[in-house]
Amino acid sequence: MFLESRLASSRVxxxxxxxxxxxxxxxxxxxxxxxxASSVLARSYRNERHQKPERVPKYELAFPSGESLPACWTQxxxxxxxxx
Numbered sequence: 001m002f003l004e005s006r007l008a009s010s011r012v013x014x015x016x017x018x019x020x021x022x023x024x025x026x027x028x029x030x031x032x033x034x035x036x037a038s039s040v041l042a043r044s045y046r047n048e049r050h051q052k053p054e055r056v057p058k059y060e061l062a063f064p065s066g067e068s069l070p071a072c073w074t075q076x077x078x079x080x081x082x083x084x
Contacts, residue, residue, distance in 0.1 A: 015061045015069075017044065023064060027053050032069075035076045 013026040024042040031037040039055040058074050071078045 014064060015040075015042070016064050016066065017042075017056060018060055018062050020044075024056060024061075032058075033073050035072065035074060035078060 011029060013029055013032065014023045015026060015032070016022070017024050022044055024044045026032055027041040027043060031040040037058070039057050040061060041053050042056050042061075043053040044051045058069060062068055
């Protein structure tokens with residue numbers, strides 16, 4: 001169990017903040033993949049320094065390539081359509 005929690009905490013994901021065109025480091029990966037979370041705890045880097053984590057709305061985030069986040073991560077109704 002201890003090893004699992006260490007591995008989970010060591011995973012890092014970067015997304016692009018579309019308004020600033022900067023990469024942000026996602027702090028909580030569960031926020032990203034949960035369609036019930038409308039924002040993500042993330043931090044940016046300015047002047048080569050970590051900034052304080054802040055909540056960023058999912059609609060302002062994309063993959064570094066510019067591709068949108070998948071609907072299964074952003075739309076609550078997506079999972080309801082699959083079940084129906």
